[in-house]
Amino acid sequence: MVSIKEVAKAAGVSTSTVSRVVNNSPSISQNTKEKVWAIIKKLNYSPNNIAKALITNKSYTISLLVDVDDEKSFQNPFFYEIMHGIEKYCQEKEFSLMVANVNTKMKKQDMISWLVKTKRTEGVILPVSILNKELVKELKDMGIPFVAVGEVDSIQENVSWVDIDNKKGTEKAVYYLYNQGYKDIAFIGLDKSKDFSKRRLEGYVSAIDRLSLKISDSAIIECDNSKEQGYIQMNNLLNLDKRPDAIVCGNDSLSVGVIKAITDKGLKIPEDIGIISFDSRQIASLLYPEVTTVDVDVFEMGFQSAKMLFDLIENNNVTDQGLLISTKIIKRNTTK
Amino acid sequence: MVSIKEVAKAAGVSTSTVSRVVNNSPSISQNTKEKVWAIIKKLNYSPNNIAKALITNKSYTISLLVDVDDEKSFQNPFFYEIMHGIEKYCQEKEFSLMVANVNTKMKKQDMISWLVKTKRTEGVILPVSILNKELVKELKDMGIPFVAVGEVDSIQENVSWVDIDNKKGTEKAVYYLYNQGYKDIAFIGLDKSKDFSKRRLEGYVSAIDRLSLKISDSAIIECDNSKEQGYIQMNNLLNLDKRPDAIVCGNDSLSVGVIKAITDKGLKIPEDIGIISFDSRQIASLLYPEVTTVDVDVFEMGFQSAKMLFDLIENNNVTDQGLLISTKIIKRNTTK
């Protein structure tokens, strides 16, 4: 493979000059610039990034960590979009993106330390689910910039993160339902083990308060994310004296069971009962009827987390912070 | 960051010795081995892979190419698993996996050439959808090993690939239906623009032949992959004088519409009509009823493509070839 030396020789200049031309340093005459570029084209030369990495002590690489076996980590359908967003930003910076699974015989710490010390990765993006105090300390100690995808609670100080604005998401959902004429709105699918779930509930409560609607005891339902639970819990709601006329689903699979329960009872969607579900872009339009959702721009989340990471890498002094990506309601057929 | 020199100094040996210890070369005495390892642990030394890459002219890196905007490229829910399979094999080899999207202002060729020449990637895995003669030539000319995910038709000689055994998949589906007592089996969802779709049809035809069932003119239905098409086409079938008693869906979303059409007519699944659909592990269990599918081991596909790539990288002489990953039927509730 042709190296800088061969270019230099062919152009009758020193390697320094070629290097400066390639990195368009200002102190090169127009003449040599053109001459050297001509040779570069002719010989089809591309600089060897590895040599560059060695001398500059930069790898031009960031890493995306995943825990494939942890259901609290990136969810399958999300991952692609997140990665896409990150990768896009990387390309703009001419960095490359390495993907590594942390769930192996190697411990998380060892994996990260390998990436940083052996592979010389310059930054790390990881799901908040695999982050803990120990790991934060490790990362800080190594001085490696990182950003978490998912909101990091206040216990972890000085950690940068990006998340969906879950709270505002359900707020919007409630307002939307209210504006369409629904007045008795319930929330199904609080999963206390998941932070985002708790935030979605907060949004619900806050919107209900703001609208001066009242929340009956049975309006907040705790259950995990499955169509079976959706079915069961919705059925319970339908058997109440005063059943709700709208449902906010805290999570995607739930809505499948919710819809089934409603139609099984012979009720009409969206006339009798309206439904809004969170995310699940893929599922939403596959169901009958297609589900109105709080849409989540996962690509943007990836893109922004990369942006934040590069800020950290470039100016080491960025104020650590969190960023919330706003959601929007996509009306389909489960709401008036 | 601590380098090999500091270790050498602290251990009172030369850097060569440290290097040999790290790479456990045989010609090192037990004594020095232990002594040096002790220092390595103490100083918390990890070799710098970039320097190693420079001298050995290897990057210890392979690349996975994606075309996010091409619907014929990896499908969203598949990608995660494929990547996971690839990444697993990479970790075993202590390689890292870079992911790059080819759909940017940069042309495919430039992207690949950048990865190979600048980033020194040692091998490439890419979806067959982005491969064409030109690209094959480019890759071959650069001498970079690559394997395609998806069957490469015979026009492209000497290209290694891994794919799902689509043909056997539908064969199995038909046999399975037959064994459950269904005798009039139709195939919905031939998409002639997609090779895998054509192969699924082949499997259907071959099994029907083998079982000496006859295929009526209306038993093979060409349409694209949407629940709407599934609904329309299934309705047409139901309006025939002699409607089929089982359906093989060539693709996932179709089955949603198919089920809807059947239940709308008041027919029972699986008693009146049985359904088997391809892949769609996620969707299958979300529907009512849950769909029996030809299950596709996408992780394995990723793993095997990585394995094949490393064969290519290590012994340059591997006979170019294709590998088919076998499928299995997962019985859920749309078949007897």
Added chain:
DNA sequence: TTATGTAATGCAAACGTTTGCACTATGATG
């Protein structure tokens, strides 16, 4: 003329490894 400034380029060290070759002991063999 000489001194001074500046634009353009080259020299050579450095980054952290690997590895062919040379060297030194040590023990075995004749």
Added chain:
DNA sequence: CATCATAGTGCAAACGTTTGCATTACATAA
């Protein structure tokens, strides 16, 4: 005892860049 083989280690070059500093050539000013 001399010779030889061998195990263990070190020396130094090499990989392909970048970059601080030195150098050159030339123009301008004194």
